Amino acid sequence: MALPRDRSTDLNDPRVRRTQAALRRTLIELVQDRDLSRISVADVAERAGVSRSTFYDHYRDVHELAEAACTAMIDDLIDAIPEPGTREETTDTLLTFFALLAEHAGLYRSVLGAQGSARVIDHVRRRATVAAYVGALRAATGGDGPSPADFTDGVPHDVPAAFTAGALIGVATDWLQHGCPCSPAEMAALTRPLLAALYHEDGRTRS
Incomplete structure (x- = not known):
């Protein structure tokens, strides 16, 4: 070769x-x-x-190409990670997140599964953590705050942000591996109250 x-x-x-x-x-x-x-x-x-x-x-090889394809799409997909806010904002953002996963379910299923790519999984985790961290900061300040681009080297240790990222990856991977039995809308509805409870307990949501 x-x-x-x-x-x-x-x-x-x-x-x-x-x-x-x-x-x-x-x-x-x-x-x-x-x-x-x-x-x-x-x-x-x-x-x-x-x-x-x-x-x-x-x-x-094809595996490296798959990593490149997923990483490029994930950079857009992670923009849909929910920022803590109103019920409508969170549900709409989660719907976008799961709809984007479903659009390329075969590829994501391959790279996020047990035999998948550690590089892609780590990329998703880091981008999702940044998005959750920035979303919480903006929620706490009424919309003002940094952007994800300000955290190219990662974010400070933040338990809720890391938990959110891990939870979304876990839920999304399980959903993909089971053949997406629920629609993206159903997944958004099931996931929203879990994230809302997390940020309510953390005290960083806006009313």
Whole structure:
């Protein structure tokens, strides 16, 4: 198998970004029809219209491509982590969160499951912790406060934020592994009171 070249100097090349985006889109399409474990480099390359050597210029294998695809989507998905607030705000945000997971359930199921990617799981955990921490600060100040971009190196040790992140990952993973038996709306309705109770006890919710 060919080894990928050093890609650190390629990140600003629009051709590289286009090729990587095309490979990520292709994998997302393929995983709708079959398990990630049954998708080969040849499958992705053929569907994307590139050679196998081009694939290996960017990714070591399908697993690394899956990590890249999920990490990119998770950066958008984590923006939907609920900020403590009114019942309507929290439910709407949770609905978005679970709907985005359901849209690419096959891929998330593969990388968040028992045989999944530790890198992706850690990425979700860190981003979710930041989102929960920032949301609590904004709630406590009536909407003013820092943004997630202010915490690129993580947040101070914060038990409610870490608990929220872990709880959401656990609930979402269990839901995905069971084939999404409830709708995103039902998941939002079931999860909202649990998070509301957490932040009520923590004393950081706004009325």
